Amino acid sequence: MAISLNKGGNVNLSKEAPNLENVLVGLGWDARATDGQDFDLDASIFMTKEDGKVSSDSYFIFYNQLKSPEGSVEHTGDNLTGAGEGDDESVHVTLSKVPAEIHRIVIVVTIHDAEARRQNFGQVSNAFVRLVNRDNNQEVVRFDLSEDYSTETAMTFGEIYRHGGDWKFKAVGQGYAGGLRALALQHGVNVG
Amino acid sequence: MDLQLGQRAKVADLVPNGQRFTLEVAIEAPRMVLDFACFGLDATGQLADERYMVFFNQPRSPCGGVALTTNQASGHGGGNAASFAIALDQLPASIERLTLTAALDGAGAMSRIGRGQVRVLDGGQERACFAFSGADFSAERALMLLEFYRKNGVWRAGALGQGFNGGLAALVEHFGGSVAAETPAAKPPQASEPAPIPRAPSSSAPPATPAVNLSKITLEKTGSTVSLEKQDNANFGEILINLKWRPVAAGAQKKGFFGSLMGGGKTDLDVGCLFEMNNSLKSAVQALGDTFGNYHQPPYIKLDADDRTGSSSEGENLRINGQYWSHLRRVLIYAFIYEGAPNWAEADAVIHIRTPGQPEIEVRLDSHRNDRPMCAIALLENHNGAVKITKRVEYFRGHKDMDEAYHWGLDWVRGRKD
Numbered sequence: 001m002a003i004s005l006n007k008g009g010n011v012n013l014s015k016e017a018p019n020l021e022n023v024l025v026g027l028g029w030d031a032r033a034t035d036g037q038d039f040d041l042d043a044s045i046f047m048t049k050e051d052g053k054v055s056s057d058s059y060f061i062f063y064n065q066l067k068s069p070e071g072s073v074e075h076t077g078d079n080l081t082g083a084g085e086g087d088d089e090s091v092h093v094t095l096s097k098v099p100a101e102i103h104r105i106v107i108v109v110t111i112h113d114a115e116a117r118r119q120n121f122g123q124v125s126n127a128f129v130r131l132v133n134r135d136n137n138q139e140v141v142r143f144d145l146s147e148d149y150s151t152e153t154a155m156t157f158g159e160i161y162r163h164g165g166d167w168k169f170k171a172v173g174q175g176y177a178g179g180l181r182a183l184a185l186q187h188g189v190n191v192g
Numbered sequence: 193m194d195l196q197l198g199q200r201a202k203v204a205d206l207v208p209n210g211q212r213f214t215l216e217v218a219i220e221a222p223r224m225v226l227d228f229a230c231f232g233l234d235a236t237g238q239l240a241d242e243r244y245m246v247f248f249n250q251p252r253s254p255c256g257g258v259a260l261t262t263n264q265a266s267g268h269g270g271g272n273a274a275s276f277a278i279a280l281d282q283l284p285a286s287i288e289r290l291t292l293t294a295a296l297d298g299a300g301a302m303s304r305i306g307r308g309q310v311r312v313l314d315g316g317q318e319r320a321c322f323a324f325s326g327a328d329f330s331a332e333r334a335l336m337l338l339e340f341y342r343k344n345g346v347w348r349a350g351a352l353g354q355g356f357n358g359g360l361a362a363l364v365e366h367f368g369g370s371v372a373a374e375t376p377a378a379k380p381p382q383a384s385e386p387a388p389i390p391r392a393p394s395s396s397a398p399p400a401t402p403a404v405n406l407s408k409i410t411l412e413k414t415g416s417t418v419s420l421e422k423q424d425n426a427n428f429g430e431i432l433i434n435l436k437w438r439p440v441a442a443g444a445q446k447k448g449f450f451g452s453l454m455g456g457g458k459t460d461l462d463v464g465c466l467f468e469m470n471n472s473l474k475s476a477v478q479a480l481g482d483t484f485g486n487y488h489q490p491p492y493i494k495l496d497a498d499d500r501t502g503s504s505s506e507g508e509n510l511r512i513n514g515q516y517w518s519h520l521r522r523v524l525i526y527a528f529i530y531e532g533a534p535n536w537a538e539a540d541a542v543i544h545i546r547t548p549g550q551p552e553i554e555v556r557l558d559s560h561r562n563d564r565p566m567c568a569i570a571l572l573e574n575h576n577g578a579v580k581i582t583k584r585v586e587y588f589r590g591h592k593d594m595d596e597a598y599h600w601g602l603d604w605v606r607g608r609k610d
Binding site for chain 2 (some may be wrong): 120122123150
């Protein structure tokens with residue numbers, strides 16, 4: 001039985017799912033049912049050091065850079081099947097391969113071209129993030145964001161982080177204006 | 193509090209009591225007509241109970257939790273406005289969501305509206321305002337403006353500002369209230385079951401699936417009456433009731449929302465009437481059962497011809513001999529779909545009632561019930577010699593139901609046209 005977190009809640013992954021190694025981070029939202037310009041939502045990952053900044057631009061995993069250098073985090077893109085069914089985008093994380101200096105794997109979702117399209121997360125329904133143990137396809141933890149956002153165009157859904165020798169997951173649900181660019185700058189990415 | 197597009201908030205943060213407030217919507221829409229509705233939806237966002245679509249034809253939900261209090265279809269300066277009295281605490285637990293909508297009636301697009309706002313008022317005082325304008329939209333013809341929904345037992349509000357190019361029909365479809373979804377396209381026409389003629393017990397009417405009525409009565413509300421004053425010579429001449437409808441070619445490609453109800457085929461729409469004479473003789477005049485009536489003999493009502501396809505430019509005429517109006521007590525004019533699945537929108541039927549020296553009365557069958565093939569259009573009553581005409585436009589499953597509703601007291605048996 002997966003744990004369902006509220007905003008701000010956290011769970012110790014190492015205790016909840018001992019030997020957790022191959023993690024699927026599934027992200028979902030309901031496609032627009034109404035007419036008008038599509039909502040193009042993108043999932044991205046910031047792999048940050050203790051200071052909250054990426055160790056290099058290579059640790060910003062997004063649609064133009066789907067894999068971290070050592071391969072511990074890999075963005076799988078759309079159209080998943082199997083355990084990923086129901087997820088709109090997903091990211092694979094291999095915990096033991098995450099470099100030691102990386103303390104946090106920050107999971108964000110941004111609305112592409114939100115400003116021009118006059119879109120925000122308040123118009124997106126049923127957004128969620130969930131962690132699945134890929135070795136047994138068990139959902140470990142889930143966070144439904146539906147009420148924890150409003151007019152923002154970028155959201156930190158959650159983060160996987162080191163705590164002592166364990167890995168924990170936190171339901172963040174923090175929104176930002178400014179989209180992916182603002183988030184990338186905040187996490188120390190050199191945005192061109 | 194100003195609500196931005198997409199913004200969400202707890203109702204209790206907007207209105208002190210968190211339960212009861214007035215929802216007021218006003219949109220500048222020059223030369224456009226907007227219809228407002230408030231939908232009460234279940235947990236899955238569906239209109240499970242069509243009585244929870246509160247709008248011009250249904251101004252109050254059964255529980256009283258939603259009531260349309262004012263509805264200004266088109267006011268000064270092209271303003272469109274409505275207000276709803278909301279009592280969240282009166283809603284049944286099954287209603288999880290209220291969605292305030294605006295839909296264009298007729299041509300236009302939401303990009304062409306001016307400024308608009310939805311205000312939450314508490315005792316006349318503004319507590320929240322969601323402002324928008326045509327720049328927020330494009331080709332939408334129906335919008336979901338503001339919604340209220342239960343979340344973990346707490347009512348919340350959200351400024352949706354999204355909609356559908358397909359207008360109110362698409363909106364209702366989105367809420368699962370679609371008539372199309374409930375009627376298979378290839379449903380055999382009603383005519384394969386012989387339709388009824390008077391004078392013997394009838395078998396049961398086909399089961400009806402309630403359909404949300406999207407149309408409104410524009411010219412006159414149901415129940416409005418016109419009295420034709422008696423002329424000096426106590427003679428109305430001829431009262432002509434003419435039915436015209438749009439011919440539908442066999443196998444024609446159906447378009448649109450209501451069109452999907454029909455898998456092709458033709459519609460045969462008949463005009464007829466129930467009559468009751470002063471001597472208590474009562475029956476029907478209609479093509480079905482070859483009861484065409486008689487102009488010079490009782491009942492002094494005659495059906496001219498039976499237009500089977502709608503292709504006749506004349507349509508179907510029912511004539512009442514005004515010289516003998518004094519012999520008649522009441523006449524109920526109706527139209528029914530003899531052949532083809534009930535599809536009133538497609539048939540686009542219009543009834544004209546013409547009396548010499550009197551303004552012509554037009555009744556458009558625009559308040560459709562596609563599950564019901566019978567429509568009582570107007571009731572003509574003899575009021576001290578004058579003809580009192582009352583618009584009805586009520587839909588029934590068949591002759592028998594209509595008869596019962598009007599207490600005509602005829603027995604009905606299935607009949608068929610040759």
